[in-house]
Amino acid sequence: MNRTALATLAVLLLAGPPVAAEEPDPSTPEGDPTAAEYWRHCSIDGFPAAACGGTASSCPPGTLMSPVAWIGTCHNPADGRDYILSYNDCCGKGPCGQAFVHRNEGDKPVYYAHKSNDVGWCMGPADAVYNSTVSVVIGVVEDEEAAEAEEPAK
Numbered sequence: 266m267n268r269t270a271l272a273t274l275a276v277l278l279l280a281g282p283p284v285a286a287e288e289p290d291p292s293t294p295e296g297d298p299t300a301a302e303y304w305r306h307c308s309i310d311g312f313p314a315a316a317c318g319g320t321a322s323s324c325p326p327g328t329l330m331s332p333v334a335w336i337g338t339c340h341n342p343a344d345g346r347d348y349i350l351s352y353n354d355c356c357g358k359g360p361c362g363q364a365f366v367h368r369n370e371g372d373k374p375v376y377y378a379h380k381s382n383d384v385g386w387c388m389g390p391a392d393a394v395y396n397s398t399v400s401v402v403i404g405v406v407e408d409e410e411a412a413e414a415e416e417p418a419k
């Protein structure tokens with residue numbers, strides 16, 4: 266298995282099964298994965314992969330997705346739910362240079378590395394050169410009341 270396949274497998278294992286999120290109308294800024302206002306970009310600090318030849322959840326050709334990432338929570342206007350986003354860096358090619366986006370919802374100082382968008386994750390198995398960043402939905406924030414109603418009484 267090559268490095269790309271191994272890194273992809275690691276990302277999938279860490280991320281667990283995919284979560285389906287309803288996407289806003291792609292003709293609006295909130296539904297356009299290349300736009301700063303795209304709903305998944307609420308805590309991104311970098312070049313969105315979708316504006317660099319990739320998609321919101323896949324890296325541009327010729328780059329390798331970092332298996333480690335920082336995590337944010339963004340509100341999806343299409344279904345009114347909050348989703349957990351994994352912002353993995355795409356590595357191994359020079360900076361994409363297109364449409365830099367710096368939004369900081371929930372961003373924490375770098376000593377909380379997993380909650381800081383100021384950390385470059387092109388390290389370890391990935392080549393150290395930073396290109397761009399994906400925003401992958403890895404979970405949904407459960408409505409506490411609905412979850413409690415579903416749980417049997419303790």
Ligand code: ABN
Nearest residue numbers: 310311383384385395
């Ligand atoms: N994770 C985005 C990034 C890359 C390099 C340096 C700072 C932040």
